[in-house]
Amino acid sequence: MGQNEVQKKAPVIALLGQPNSGKSTIFNMITGSHQHVGNWPGKTVDRKEGEFKWKGQRMILADLPGSYSLSAGSDEEIITKDYIASGNASLVLVMADASQLKRSLYMLADFVGTQVPAVLVLNMMDVAKGQGIKIHTDKLSEKLGIPVVPMSAIRKKDYRLLYETIDESLNKKPIMKAQVLKSAEEKMQFIDALLEDVLTASKTAGNAFTKFDKRALSPVKGKIMAFGIILVIFLLSMIFAGIISGIASAVLMPISAVLRQLMENISVHPLLISLICDVLVNVLYFAFMMASFVLGITLGFNLMEETGYLARISFLFDHTMSKVGLQGKTIMPFFMGLGCTIAGTTGTRVVDNWGQRVLAIAMSWAVPCAATLSVVPTIAIALFGSGGGFLVIVSIFLFMFLMMWGVYKVFGNSLSPKEDRVGLIMEMPPYHKPDFRNILYVTFQRTFDIFWRALRVISIVSIVFFILTYGFGGSQENSILYRIGVVVEPVTMFFGLKWQAFLAFCASAISKESLLGVLNTLYGTGGSLVSSTFGAKAAGSAADISAILSANFTKAEGLAFIFAISFNMPCVSALAATARETHSVRWTAKIGAFYTAAALIVACVVYHIGMLIF
Amino acid sequence: MKGIMLSEAVPGNIYTILEIRDEARLVNRLSSMGLIDGSRVEICQNYKKQPVLIFVRDTLVAIGREESKKIMVGGVADGSK
Numbered sequence: 001m002g003q004n005e006v007q008k009k010a011p012v013i014a015l016l017g018q019p020n021s022g023k024s025t026i027f028n029m030i031t032g033s034h035q036h037v038g039n040w041p042g043k044t045v046d047r048k049e050g051e052f053k054w055k056g057q058r059m060i061l062a063d064l065p066g067s068y069s070l071s072a073g074s075d076e077e078i079i080t081k082d083y084i085a086s087g088n089a090s091l092v093l094v095m096a097d098a099s100q101l102k103r104s105l106y107m108l109a110d111f112v113g114t115q116v117p118a119v120l121v122l123n124m125m126d127v128a129k130g131q132g133i134k135i136h137t138d139k140l141s142e143k144l145g146i147p148v149v150p151m152s153a154i155r156k157k158d159y160r161l162l163y164e165t166i167d168e169s170l171n172k173k174p175i176m177k178a179q180v181l182k183s184a185e186e187k188m189q190f191i192d193a194l195l196e197d198v199l200t201a202s203k204t205a206g207n208a209f210t211k212f213d214k215r216a217l218s219p220v221k222g223k224i225m226a227f228g229i230i231l232v233i234f235l236l237s238m239i240f241a242g243i244i245s246g247i248a249s250a251v252l253m254p255i256s257a258v259l260r261q262l263m264e265n266i267s268v269h270p271l272l273i274s275l276i277c278d279v280l281v282n283v284l285y286f287a288f289m290m291a292s293f294v295l296g297i298t299l300g301f302n303l304m305e306e307t308g309y310l311a312r313i314s315f316l317f318d319h320t321m322s323k324v325g326l327q328g329k330t331i332m333p334f335f336m337g338l339g340c341t342i343a344g345t346t347g348t349r350v351v352d353n354w355g356q357r358v359l360a361i362a363m364s365w366a367v368p369c370a371a372t373l374s375v376v377p378t379i380a381i382a383l384f385g386s387g388g389g390f391l392v393i394v395s396i397f398l399f400m401f402l403m404m405w406g407v408y409k410v411f412g413n414s415l416s417p418k419e420d421r422v423g424l425i426m427e428m429p430p431y432h433k434p435d436f437r438n439i440l441y442v443t444f445q446r447t448f449d450i451f452w453r454a455l456r457v458i459s460i461v462s463i464v465f466f467i468l469t470y471g472f473g474g475s476q477e478n479s480i481l482y483r484i485g486v487v488v489e490p491v492t493m494f495f496g497l498k499w500q501a502f503l504a505f506c507a508s509a510i511s512k513e514s515l516l517g518v519l520n521t522l523y524g525t526g527g528s529l530v531s532s533t534f535g536a537k538a539a540g541s542a543a544d545i546s547a548i549l550s551a552n553f554t555k556a557e558g559l560a561f562i563f564a565i566s567f568n569m570p571c572v573s574a575l576a577a578t579a580r581e582t583h584s585v586r587w588t589a590k591i592g593a594f595y596t597a598a599a600l601i602v603a604c605v606v607y608h609i610g611m612l613i614f
Numbered sequence: 615m616k617g618i619m620l621s622e623a624v625p626g627n628i629y630t631i632l633e634i635r636d637e638a639r640l641v642n643r644l645s646s647m648g649l650i651d652g653s654r655v656e657i658c659q660n661y662k663k664q665p666v667l668i669f670v671r672d673t674l675v676a677i678g679r680e681e682s683k684k685i686m687v688g689g690v691a692d693g694s695k
Contacts, residue, residue, distance in 0.1 A: 018646075068646035102671035103648040184645035188653075205669035209658040213674075219661050315676045319663045322678065423678025424665050425643050430674075 010051065010058040011170055012088055016080065017095030018107050019066040019352065020308075020429040022123040022153040026095070027063045028438050029153060039583055040065075040079050045354070054163045062089065066352070070110040075354065084114060091169055092118045098128040098135060098150065099430050100208075101199060102191060108144075109187035113180030117173040119147045119165055126152040127432050131207045134200040143194055145177040154435035208430065216312050217428075226313050229304075230335050237296025238339055238370070244292030248285050256281040271470060279466050283458050286511050290342055290573055291451040297336050297343040299443045305350060306434035311426060318424045324408045325416040327351055328424065330360040337367030341574040342450060345581050355415040358582045362411055362591045365574075366403035368396065368566050371512035376562055378516060382546035383558040392559065396566050403567055403598065410594060453580055454573035461572045462510055469507075481506070495600050496560030496607025500552070508565050509572055515565060516545050523548045556610030564603035569595040617688030620666055621679060623657045629687035630654055636684045644685075647675050655687065 017023040027035070031050025038047045048063040064083060065076035084092060094111055097104040101122075108120060122137065141148040147165045151158035181187045216222050260277045304310040310329055318328035329350050337344030344364040351357040368376065376396060381389035468481040485499035492502040500522040507518045553561065569575065569592040579588040617632040631653045634641050644650070648671035658674065659667040665676040677685070 068643070071642060071646070100672035103673040106646055106648065184641075184650045185652075187645075188648070188650060203672045205656045205658060208669050208672070208674040209667065214659070217659060217664075217667065219664055311676075315665055315667075318665050318676070318678060322680075423681040424676055425640075425647055425678065425681060426676050427647065428667070428674040428676060 010060050011090035012060045012062055013166060014062045014064050014083065014089035014092045015095065016064050016084070016092050016107060016111065017066065017121075018068050018097075018104060020311075020427060021066075021095040021097050021104060021107075023063065023066060023095050024442075025153040025306075025435060025438050026093075026121070026123070027061060028441055029156070029159065029435075031061055032441075045075050045079055054167055057167070059166070069106060076352075084111075084116060087116070089116060091166065091173075092116050093121050093166075094118055095121045095123055097429075098122040098125045099131055099133060100203065100427075101133075101135065101195060102202070103427070105191045105194065106187060109181055109190050112176055112178045112190065115175060117146075117169055117175055119149060119169050119174070120144060121162065122148060122150045123153050124430075124432065125150045126155070127430050131203055131430075132201055133203055136198045136200070140194065140198045143198070146174040154433070154438070208428075210431075212431070213312070213428070216309075217315055219316075222312070222316050226316050229309070230313075230332060233297065233300030233304075234335065234339060237293055237300065237336075237343070240296040241289060241293040241339075245285070245289040248288040252281050252285050274470065275463070275466060279462050280459070283455065283462050286458060286573070287451055287455040290340060290454055291447050293340040294343045294346055294450050295443060295447040297339065298346055298446050299439065301332065301347050301350065302439045302443055303434060306432075306439055308429040308431045310350060311428050314424065314426060315428065322423060324363070324404070325412050325418075326356055326360055326363075327353075330356070330364075333360055333364045334367055337364040337369060338373070339370050341365060341367070341369045341570040342454070342577040345574060345577045346446065346450060348581060353416070354582075355417075358584070358587055358591075359408070359411060359415040361578055361581060362415075362594075363404045363407045365570055365578075365591065365595060366400050366407065366567065368400065369512065369570065369574075371571075372566055375512060375515045376566060378545060379549055379558060379562055382549040383553060383555055392562060396562070399563070399567070399602070406598065407591075407594070411591070449580070450577055453576045457576035458510065458571075458573050465507070465510060495564065495604040496557050496610070497564060497603065498552075498557065501557065501561045501564075505561075505564055505568065508568060511571055512565070520545055520548060523552050555614040556607050559610045560603040560607035563606045564599045566599075567595065567602055568599040617686040619683050620655075620668075620677065620685040620687050621660070621682040623660055623666065623687055624690075625657045625660050627690050628654060628656045630689040631685060632688045633686040634684065635686065640681060640684060644681075648673060649675070649685075 015023050015027055027048065027050065030052050032052075034052065035048060035050030038049075039045070040047045045065050049060060050063075051058060051060050053059070062083070064080040067076040067080060070077055070081050070084075083089070092111070092114075094108045095104075096108060111118065120140070122135065125135075128135065135150070137148045137150045147169055149162050149165050151162060178190065181190055216225060256277045259281075260273055263273045263276070301310070304313070310332075313332060314328035316328060317331040321328050321330055330348065332350070333344040333347040335344075336347050341364065344367065345361050348357045348360045348364070351360055377389060377393055380392040383389075384392055465481075468484075469479045481503060482499075485503050488502065489499040492499065497505060500519065503522060504515050504518040508515050549558065570578075575588055575592060578591070579585050582588060620629075623629055631649060631651055633651060634644060634649070641650075649655070653670055656669040657666065658669055663679070665678050666682045668675055668677065
């Protein structure tokens with residue numbers, strides 16, 4: 001096999017370390033763009049590998065899943081343990097945080113006794129120095145019998161020593177002297193004995209729990225501060241997305257117009273013109289808009305994670321979120337979901353437990369995204385006036401919590417079983433300066449990933465939808481979807497949805513913004529259903545749409561429609577992002593089915609109650 | 615010596631962990647953070663409806679409210695000395 005041959009030539013170096021040890025920074029700094037992320041076979045844990053060259057020698061760097069030890073039983077820990085035992089790695093780099101050695105050497109204590117060559121990397125030497133901590137690394141190396149590399153992962157010049165040590169260790173194969181340590185007591189004693197004459201000045205509680213943290217972690221002030229920071233990130237992302245989508249539309253629309261003109265001139269079939277100018281150009285536009293939003297929010301998330309602030313958010317909201325089986329930091333994805341479901345979904349990556357991550361995504365779907373929020377008030381105000389419309393919007397938000405609770409009740413126990421739930425036991429890492437290159441790199445990588453995925457899925461779905469709605473011969477009555485719509489109307493009417501409303505409900509899977517445009521076309525001046533689905537920006541004016549809505553919807557139908565679109569599953573791009581983040585199409589489908597069913601049932605209930613009231 | 619639950623501990627004081635009750639998983643998780651029987655912990659912050667914030671083995675660690683009820687501590691010493 002080709003891959004095996006390559007691996008024989010290139011030695012594999014594995015990175016082992018607790019979360020917050022700076023493992024991912026080192027991984028990114030060493031491998032740069034030469035990395036790929038996959039799955040561990042049969043597991044939902046990311047498998048990251050990359051390659052680099054030192055003095056002409058190609059080497060592979062494997063980032064082992066982060067965990068606090070090798071002895072407990074999580075997926076990450078089992079994978080890491082098995083990987084080391086398999087002997088695939090020629091060398092293991094064990095990472096420790098120099099600013100908190102007494103604890104962070106626990107991973108090394110777990111590793112002791114493994115007959116694999118190893119090097120100890122002491123990261124965050126700069127933070128340690130700032131706190132007055134003194135470490136005799138030579139003595140430490142002598143006691144352990146393996147090389148020790150002191151460094152700061154964000155400082156490029158520190159890497160030379162690391163590379164040289166790796167190079168040397170691949171030849172000398174240093175293996176630690178000590179025996180396997182069985183109990184936690186033995187491991188602690190090992191660490192204490194190790195550090196006895198190595199750590200001459202150590203840390204105090206005052207060093208760790210700073211004045212800033214006293215404020216940042218206080219119940220009231222801390223929460224206000226956290227909300228403030230989240231809000232700023234949210235707004236900046238919105239503004240950023242607005243600018244990008246403005247640029248994208250300014251560039252794409254003229255291109256589309258020119259293309260249309262050109263193709264008409266050489267008499268290309270109108271179907272093809274519509275496909276290219278209405279569908280593909282707009283699909284590209286949607287993908288750009290989403291990507292820019294994801295970019296802004298991911299950047300904010302990464303900044304918070306790298307500086308250590310994200311752990312504080314987790315702390316502040318732990319008590320609230322633990323009631324629904326989630327960690328405190330999931331408050332962020334929920335908040336970000338107000339902007340874009342995809343951004344919220346991507347944000348759950350900071351949750352280290354797979355089940356909890358899926359549960360958080362599933363619950364965050366209930367949060368209406370900016371597109372939904374731009375459509376719902378228009379419909380609500382058109383049908384119920386400004387007072388009534390306001391009440392409808394409030395009820396949507398109240399219902400959102402009910403929906404989350406429903407998701408929790410249905411999926412909570414299988415995704416985050418009560419007996420598996422471990423409450424918050426988390427270190428508050430010392431604040432440190434982030435490395436912007438690393439953050440930007442990770443952010444762009446993730447955004448591009450989402451962009452391509454979303455673009456692919458939305459293109460396919462859009463083309464299918466295009467074929468279904470294309471009015472062969474010029475009128476929409478000839479489209480396939482119209483014929484289906486009319487046939488199923490007796491059924492959808494049970495949910496309070498006329499065929500037009502049902503069509504709009506289906507179209508909202510492509511983009512929620514398109515809802516008004518689709519309704520406008522269906523009830524309005526005719527026009528092409530295709531253009532209205534994709535050209536969200538070209539939707540009819542607010543006055544038109546208000547007249548159309550109040551003329552064609554009864555209040556009960558309108559209310560049913562509003563609930564149906566608010567709680568339907570998110571757009572297909574968000575589905576794609578969910579499948580990406582959960583590594584599970586099955587779960588994405590399950591949750592999607594749940595939402596669609598719930599949206600229809602809710603619409604049905606609202607409709608029938610509405611009929612009694614109005 | 616009976617000790618008290620960590621959730622009742624007073625900020626500023628230093629305690630010794632006497633016993634970690636309950637399942638092995640919690641013990642495992644705590645020990646990887648440097649918390650075992652006999653560990654010295656200094657309480658940094660302890661508000662109701664928030665995790666307890668402690669300093670143990672060079673590290674600032676947050677322990678969830680429920681978990682902190684399963685950790686028995688004793689042997690008070692004033693941290694300011």
